[in-house]
Amino acid sequence: MKPSPIIFVSLGPGNPELMTLGCYHQLQQADVIVCPSTANKEGKFTSKAAEIITAVGIETEKLYKFHVPMQRKREAALAAYKECADEIAAMHKKGLKITVAVEGDISIYASTQTIAEYLEDAGLTVEMTPGIPSFIAAAAAMAHPLVMGTGSLIVTTDIEQIRHNIERGLQHGSSIVCMKIKSYENEIKEYLSAPGSYECFYYEFLGMGDKEFTTSDKSEIMARSFPYFSSMIIYNPYQSEHNR
């Protein structure tokens, strides 16, 4: 018999309703669900993944939490991922059906990819299930298409890439999703204060209940201090034929 794969399930951006039916079924069938947890400012470990999973009624007994150290200490994070992969491999050897829970989508800036690599290095098979990326949820919240007609979509964490594309001129129906804007807050605000800049949609803690904040008002964005979980969409509105 072929050994069962380790399944990485993508949970979506936070709202349990944004989980796919397939993800939900995988969670139901799992013996163990591996969840990343991180320390908050007070040093208390919390797991957004675990919150999403328990919100849809999955038994908490299945959850296996592993602690991811602060992002700045990259080596410590790698060691934690390696340790987690070793633990998964040991549980897999016992015949347990394991899924690894990932916030957002596994293919979009997901650091848990490192666990998948360690597992593959150890000769195990991994499978990925897709989820809603936060920028797709944001686009629905702003009720405006991200990309239409002959437009393009760019998703980036890089202010140079954003600048380059703005300088080239964003086509109608194109968007730039600016991720991790906290790290280039000043540069983005400089862009916003320039005359003739495109439309914007700013969001914090999307799909995370009361903490969620969204605005399209540039002066509101300017006055905001960007938290870690903030992003912005710069877009050139699509001109539909019937509105021309």
Next chain:
Amino acid sequence: MKPSPIIFVSLGPGNPELMTLGCYHQLQQADVIVCPSTANKEGKFTSKAAEIITAVGIETEKLYKFHVPMQRKREAALAAYKECADEIAAMHKKGLKITVAVEGDISIYASTQTIAEYLEDAGLTVEMTPGIPSFIAAAAAMAHPLVMGTGSLIVTTDIEQIRHNIERGLQHGSSIVCMKIKSYENEIKEYLSAPGSYECFYYEFLGMGDKEFTTSDKSEIMARSFPYFSSMIIYNPYQSEHNR
């Protein structure tokens, strides 16, 4: 009492398991589900949206199909969207709870956006729910991240945009999702035959059961005649720290 909004639900790329819980609940609660249908080569109207919806057990009695003419006849399509919007407005007036079903995600090249515009013109409120875009499902199928670290993701239908980004040099952990490649099949194949091109993942009819075809083999892609529902991901593999 505030009138209820018209809800646009995104169904995902085809596999019913990729529908979100929220979309499923909206479909359950709807009185009427508006589904686009298109004519196949034999002139028979089929609706992929209707197939996805009935696969999760929603009553077919709720479905209201509208026919979208061939894409080339843009004016005929606009007239069909307008007629559909008028029909929705009339049903809404009767107090019916209406959802409009959209394949893929409503924010990514979704021509049904036109219906939303007509409804807004008529003074109705529309709400969007997000879904899995086909390129996110494709990334999970290729089991490789679309974007990692300092990389960027570009989604485009434009060969010039693809060329420009390849010429600039794709960073590690970056990808270009090339949509609607049928329209620039020769140019893409020219790129593939050039020495030193990046990794590729090609897919047809993703999530559509037996019709689905995927490959990472460049010679297989070269030999293929691209159908309408085909796309390609060009990527520069992410070099993880532990594998360096």
